[in-house]
Amino acid sequence: MTSVPDREPLTASDERILEAVAGGFPSAVDDLGRLVRIPGIAWESFDQEQLVRSSEAVAALARDTGLFDAVDIRRAPLAGGNGELGQPAVLAVRRAKAGRPTVMLYAHHDVQPPGDDALWETPPFEPTLRDGRIYARGAADDKAGVMTHIASLRAIAETIGSDDLDLGIVLFVEGEEEHGSRSFVPFLHENAEDMRADVIVIADSGNWDSETPAVTVSLRGNATFQLTVRTLDHASHSGMFGGAVPDAMMATIRLLSTLWDENGSVAVEGLAHRDAETPAYDEAQLRVETGLLEGVSPVGDGTILSRIWNKPTVTVTGVDFTPVASASNTLSPEVTVVISSRVAPGQTAAEAYAALEAHLRANAPFGAELEFGHVDLGDGFLVDTSGWAVAEERRALADGYGKEPIDYGVGGSIPFISDLVEKFPGAQILVTGVEDPHSRAHSPNESLHVETFRNAIRSETLLLARLDARDSA
Numbered sequence: 001m002t003s004v005p006d007r008e009p010l011t012a013s014d015e016r017i018l019e020a021v022a023g024g025f026p027s028a029v030d031d032l033g034r035l036v037r038i039p040g041i042a043w044e045s046f047d048q049e050q051l052v053r054s055s056e057a058v059a060a061l062a063r064d065t066g067l068f069d070a071v072d073i074r075r076a077p078l079a080g081g082n083g084e085l086g087q088p089a090v091l092a093v094r095r096a097k098a099g100r101p102t103v104m105l106y107a108h109h110d111v112q113p114p115g116d117d118a119l120w121e122t123p124p125f126e127p128t129l130r131d132g133r134i135y136a137r138g139a140a141d142d143k144a145g146v147m148t149h150i151a152s153l154r155a156i157a158e159t160i161g162s163d164d165l166d167l168g169i170v171l172f173v174e175g176e177e178e179h180g181s182r183s184f185v186p187f188l189h190e191n192a193e194d195m196r197a198d199v200i201v202i203a204d205s206g207n208w209d210s211e212t213p214a215v216t217v218s219l220r221g222n223a224t225f226q227l228t229v230r231t232l233d234h235a236s237h238s239g240m241f242g243g244a245v246p247d248a249m250m251a252t253i254r255l256l257s258t259l260w261d262e263n264g265s266v267a268v269e270g271l272a273h274r275d276a277e278t279p280a281y282d283e284a285q286l287r288v289e290t291g292l293l294e295g296v297s298p299v300g301d302g303t304i305l306s307r308i309w310n311k312p313t314v315t316v317t318g319v320d321f322t323p324v325a326s327a328s329n330t331l332s333p334e335v336t337v338v339i340s341s342r343v344a345p346g347q348t349a350a351e352a353y354a355a356l357e358a359h360l361r362a363n364a365p366f367g368a369e370l371e372f373g374h375v376d377l378g379d380g381f382l383v384d385t386s387g388w389a390v391a392e393e394r395r396a397l398a399d400g401y402g403k404e405p406i407d408y409g410v411g412g413s414i415p416f417i418s419d420l421v422e423k424f425p426g427a428q429i430l431v432t433g434v435e436d437p438h439s440r441a442h443s444p445n446e447s448l449h450v451e452t453f454r455n456a457i458r459s460e461t462l463l464l465a466r467l468d469a470r471d472s473a
């Protein structure tokens with residue numbers, strides 16, 4: 001059926017596995033639709049009962065595979081909280097036999113808020129098939145990740161069978177990834193014995209395009225904080241004192257402008273970048289994928305993908321200041337901004353934050369007072385690609401998609417990966433996913449490319465079958 005040039009042909013058992021995936025695919029799409037209709041959002045302002053329903057639906061799907069010794073819904077206390085519990089996570093465990101490895105399959109069942117309903121072409125929680133894509137909040141991020149695991153496990157149950165399967169499996173589907181995974185570390189701590197694994201598959205990333213798979217090898221970190229700039233202890237009439245004292249917005253504009261050079265590259269000493277080759281990607285493609293307006297130029301230096309994957313960014317994402325409707329001729333005493341920085345893989349978020357704070361303090365104009373707060377740090381990650389599991393992943397992706405995978409960097413962050421590595425230092429990490437450049441995760445009109453979904457399941461099922469046939473060492 002499928003063959004990949006210069007690769008070993010698929011074996012009869014590979015072919016049987018892919019037939020089982022094909023047979024199960026319509027129900028995988030149906031079950032994805034059922035999950036998508038449950039609007040589980042971890043923000044306090046949304047109905048938290050939906051996350052309970054969503055975790056129950058995932059637990060039922062896990063139980064129905066017939067592969068697990070135990071399937072539980074568990075919660076752990078929030079890190080640094082007063083005992084308040086995090087959102088419900090599904091943890092399903094099957095012990096390994098005969099010296100075979102244990103694989104952890106990670107995804108999350110919570111989703112981003114839908115945002116402005118008016119910007120959606122079809123209702124956000126009603127899965128809609130259009131031009132080979134399924135549109136809905138969570139259709140890609142990350143309910144398709146959940147269903148990739150479930151559908152792969154079903155195909156394994158059908159072809160290998162629960163009695164003959166020796167592979168250990170931990171299915172871990174958390175319920176608050178979009179809200180900062182706030183009970184993640186306590187959860188790992190409380191459930192470490194059940195969760196120990198040799199290989200961890202994180203199905204929450206993307207692909208090069210809808211046909212070409214990717215092995216995610218690097219992720220940027222992030223450092224987000226609030227900065228308040230003060231120049232006066234009270235507001236004054238701009239006609240009386242304007243021109244003689246700096247208002248806070250003037251100081252803020254001059255201060256923020258020091259963060260970039262004329263090209264828009266970050267100009268902060270101490271922010272690192274990573275040297276690594278990047279695949280070709282041209283400005284025309286960047287324009288299409290970002291909607292860059294005609295006449296507006298891109299920013300940064302070096303290859304476009306090195307700017308996105310390997311260099312730091314600084315973005316102002318919020319301002320507290322007088323709204324336009326209430327503006328008057330006044331010198332404002334104080335401005336607060338939110339600064340969000342992406343950190344190059346290889347540098348810790350704490351180091352990057354220290355460099356940003358030092359830069360801002362050194363450049364405060366007119367001696368303006370600065371106050372820093374609400375610092376939120378997440379480390380980036382460089383995947384160790386030397387292990388046998390990455391080689392198996394590359395082979396499974398090539399066979400599942402019928403195309404060689406590309407080594408891929410991610411400009412965004414999955415901070416909990418470094419928590420997993422810290423807790424399970426021996427585990428090999430595989431970051432995979434179902435998204436493609438048109439998925440618009442977190443935005444209105446999020447969608448999943450149906451063929452990518454099918455190929456992701458084909459690849460993961462082949463990977464699991466092959467892990468079941470090898471020693472854990």
Ligand SMILES: [Zn+2]
Pocket residue numbers: 108141142177204
């Ligand atoms: Zn996600």
